[in-house]
Amino acid sequence: MTSTATTSPAAGSSAAGSSRVEVLGIRHHGPGSARSVVRALEALRPDVVLIEGPPEADDVAGLAGDPGLVPPVALLAHAPTPKRGRAASGDAADGSGATPEPQRPRAAFWPFAVFSPEWQALRWAAGNDVPVRFIDLPAAAHLTLDITDDTSSDDHPVPLHEDPLARLAAAAGYGDAERWWEDLVEHRTGDLAVFEAVAEAMAALREDETIRHRDALREAHMRLRLRAAIKDGAERIVVVCGAWHVPALTGKLPPAAKDTALLRPFLKELKDTGHAKATVTWVPWSHGRLATRTGYGAGVTSPGWYHHMFTAADRPVERWLAHAGELLRGEGLPVSSAHLIEGVRLADTLAALRGRPATGLDEATDAIRSVLVDGDDVRLALVRDQLEVGERLGEVPPEAPAGPLERDLAARTKTLRLPRQALAKQVDLDLRKPTDLERSRLLHQLTLLGVAWGRQVGTSGKGTFKEGWEVEWDPGLAVDLVAAGVHGTTVADAASGKVLHDAARTGLAGIARLVEGALLADLSAALPPLLDTLRDQAALGHDSDALLDAIPALARTLRYGDVRGTSPGSLRIVLTSLFTRARTALPAAVVALDDDAAAALVPRLREVSAAVSLLGRNERAHSEPDGSASPGDDTAGGLRGEWLDGLARIADRDDLHGLVAGWIARTLRDEQAATSEQTQARLSRFLSPGTPARTAAAFIEGFVGSSGLILVHDAALLALVDRWLSSLSDDAFVQVLPLLRRSFARFDAPERRAVGERVAGRGGSGERSAVPLHPERVARVLPVLATILEKK
C-alpha cells in the first residue's frame, strides 16, 4: 500500500491509498504554531497523530491528559541503569566497572511548555482519545551513538536546520522569528493554508542545502513510522514535526526499501551497543531551563512572553504592562495607572509606526523602558528576567515513572532517613557513624551536581568528625536534579561525570577544589582521571599563584581523608609534586611586588603555610584506633620542613616587599624554624635606618599581622620595635605613622591597651616582672582551678 502513494495537490498533504496524511510544519516552542496546530487538528479530526519525538515515549504520551502533568515538562530519555542497580549506588562509584564515560550524555530531554505545538497536539490527542506515535529516531540513538555531524554548530548561533523559520524571518528583516511568524502567518488565519505556505517555503529553502546525515537518518525513520501508521489502517493522519522536515514527509514517499537500507547499519550498530532501549518518562521542567538551549533546537529567549501570549485571555499588551507595573512596584518603584495607560499608548503607536499588525515584545519592552522606568536600563533589568523568562515550574503526576536520578535519590534518602522537606533544617552529622557518613557523601555529591539541597554550615562542636548542614528542599531542585541526569543515572555516577566535565573547563585551583569535593563525596572512580588532569595542569601552568591556590584544598583533603575512610593514595604524590613546583616558583613569586600584589600574596602564603603545618600535625591531632592511619606521615612532616626551609631561604633577600618579609619572619618564628636571635636580627635589619620607612612599616604590618598578642607577650620583640620607633627622625615618623596606625588599628582594643601599658611600664630599663602574686589569694583560687581541670 505504501508504494502506491500519490501526490496530492496540497503541498502539506498527501493521500496514500485510502489514508489522508497532513503534515503540519511547526516552529518548536512557537505559540503561533501551537494555536495553528490546535485549529488544524480540530478541523481535520485525525485518527492518529504522529509527533516528532522519541518513539520510546509512546507509552507515556497518554499522561498528557492527566491534569497532574502541568507544563513546562520534559520527556526524559535515559540509558538503562547499569546492572548493579540502585541498591548498590552508594558505593557504586567504588567499583571500577561503574566509571562513566565522560563525554557521552546519559540522558536526553525534549522539553515542552504550554505554548509548544507538540504539547498542544499531545493534549488534543489525549482529550480526544486519539493515539499518539512519536516518529523520530529512538532516544537511545542520542545516548549511545555518535551521529553528530561534521558541521560544528558553533559558527552560527542557530544553524539553519534547527530553526529554518528564523532564517526566513531574518531574510525578511525580523529579529524575532516568532514575531515574523505572528505577523506573516498568524494574522492571515486560513488554518491549513498556513501549513501549505510553510511547506512551500521549506521546500524552497532545502533546495540549496545539503541534508545532513543525521537529518537524513531521522527523516528516513519518520517515513518508516509514517508508513507503519498508514499500514495500520489509519484513515486520517496528522504529522506534527519541525517545519524543516515537512518536504521529506509530503508528496510521494520514496520507496521504503531505500529508507530501510539507509537505516539498517545504524539500527544494527545501536543494537550492538546493547543499549537499544532507552527508558522515557515525564519530568518537571522550568522556564529558566527552557530559555537555554536543550533538546529541540534553539532555546526560547523569552518563554515568559510566549506563555503570556498563549494564555492571556484578551488585551495581552495591557495585561503585560500591568504585570510589569506590579513587578516594578514590588521592587519599590512607583508605577501608577497613568504610567500604564501611557505605556500601552506608546507600545501601540510604536507597533503602528513599525508597520506591525500587532504589538509585540519589542514594543512592550520599549514602552516599559521609556515610560515606566524613565529610560533607566538598570531599573528595567530588575524586572526584565522575571517578565521575559517568567519562571514557572512544571509538575508531574506521581503515576509518571520517575527518572533514574530521582529514583536513586529517593532510594538513598529513604535508606538514610533524610527526608526532602521544604522547611530549612539544620543537620549535624557525626562522620564516625556510617549512616551520617553516607548522608554527608550524598549531600556532597548533590552539591557537586549543582543541586543545592544542603548548604554546609558551622557546627557547634569542635572536631573534624563533625559536619553541619542546612537542608532545604526547593521544588526547583527537582528540575536541577533532572538536568543533572545528562551526567549519569545514579547520583554518584552523575556527580563523577559532572566533576570530570567541570575539571576540563577550570583552572588549577578549581580542579583542586573538585578533588576535595570528589573525596568528600566519595567519588573514588572520578579521582584518578581528576588527579591526572591536575598533574597535567600543574606541569603546564606557569602561574605560581594558581599553584599556591591549589595546595590548601589538596592538603585539607589529605588531612581529613582518614576520618572519611577514604584512602587518597595517589593524592599525596600529586600534592608533593605540586608542592615542589610551588616551592621552586616561590623565589620568583615573592620579588618585585607592588603593594597590591604583596597584599594578595600574603594570604595565599598563609593558607599554604597553614595547610602544610596541618599536615605536619596530622598524627598528633587525630589518631585512628586501627593504627593504619596516615601512612607516609614522614611525607607530610617532610613537606612542612621543606616549606619552612624554602621560606628561610628567601627570608633575608633584600628585594622582598616589606609585607612579605615581615610575614615570613613571623611565620618562621611561630613555626620555630628560626631562633629568637635570628628573628631579632631580621627585625632590626628591616627596621634599621637604612631601610626606607615605608618598607619598614610594611614589614611591621606583615610581622604583627592581625594580633598584637605577640607584642604583649614577647618583651624582647616589643623592645626591638620600640627602639626602632624611638629612633625614627620626625620626618620618617610622620611618613610611617599611617602605615603603623593601619597595622595597630587591627588589634583589639584590649590588646592595644596592653601593648601601650607594656611600653609605658617598661621605661628605659628593660623588662619588668609581672604583677606580684599574693600567696594567700592564690591559694584560694587553686581548688577551683583544680576542679575545672579535673573535670576536663
Add this chain to the structure above:
Amino acid sequence: MTLTDTAPAVMRPHAEDVYAEELALLAEQDDRQRPPGWRLSPQAVVTYLLGDGDRITPKYIGDRRLMEVAVATLATDRSLLLIGVPGTAKTWVSEHLSAAVSGDSTLLVQGTAGTPEEAIRYGWNYAKLLAEGPSPAAVVPSPMMRAMETGAVARVEELTRIPSDVQDTLITILSEKSLPIPELGTEVQAAKGFTVIATANDRDRGVNELSSALRRRFNTVVLPVPGSVDEEVEIVSRRVASLGRALEIPAVEDTATEIRRVVTVFRELRDGVTSDGRTKVKSPSGTMSVAEAISVVTAGMTLAAHFGDGVLRPADVASGIRGAVVRDPAADGPVWREYLETVARERDGWHSFYTAAREQG
C-alpha cells in the same frame, strides 16, 4: 534650494532650512496618514532622521529603535525627554525632530539657572500694560505659548538646569494642554500637534532633578554614546563635512585617517581601555564626547586648510586633542602623557602623531 540661496549671511541656519529640500521630497512622497498638525507621517519622520540610503541623508546614526520610540512618543501627543551625557546629539535630535514634525525648530526655551517663569508662560509689554491695562495685546508670548497656539513642537534645552519651581509650570501645560492667563480671565489652549521635546544631561552636577509629577509627563529616551568605532567615525565624518561646508573651509584631503585616530583616542580615553581590550588607560575629567571630537577635527581641518598643505596631518589634530583631554592641567596632564607613552607610542602608523603630540607637551 541650497544653503547659500536662502541664508547667505547666517552662520548656522536652522535644520528646516538646511534640509528643506529633503523635507519637501519626503512630504511629496509621503502617502501615509499624518497625525493632526504634523507636516510628515511618523514613518517619514523616522526616515528623515535615519536616512534612506539615497536622497535623504542620515541625521542620527545609531539605534533605529530609539528614534522610533521618540517619534512614537510625539505621535501619542506625549512629551519627549532626551537624556544623555554631553555630546550625544540630544539637541541635534531635538532640533531635527521639531523641524520634521512641525517644520519649525525655533520655538526654543534655553534652560539656565536663571530661566524665569515668563520664558515658559508669558510676559507683559509693560508700556502697553501701563497705558491700556491688561489686554491680549499687552501679552508677550513665550515660545511655549506660541507653539501651543500654532500646534507646533516647543523645545526646552537643558531642562534640569531650570529651577524646580519654574520647571513645574510645565506640568499644567503638559497635562491640561492649556495655559491659563488669570489676568485676562482667559487661557490659551494648545492646538493639535503641540508637544514638547526637552533635553537634559545626566552627567553634570548641581542640576535640579525633575519632580516625579513632571517626570511622569515625559516619555524618556536615553541617547547612548556611539556603540562602535565605525559608527562614531561615521558620525564625526558627516558632521565635519557639513560643518566644513557651512564654515566655508577650503577643501581638505585625506581626512579619514585622522578622523579615525581622533575617534579612537576619544573612545579609548572615555572607556578607560584600549580598543583591543588589552591595556587599561586612565580616563580624564572631561567627557570626551562626540561633539568635542567633531570640533577637534573641524579645528584641525581649518589648520590644515589655512596654514598647512591642504592635507589633514597628525599635527593638525594633536593640539586639539590635547585641549580636549587636558581640562585640568594638574590631573589630566599626566593622564594624557601616560596615554601617549603607553598606547600611542607603540602603535603602528601612530609615530608622527606621537611625535607631534609630544612636541606640544
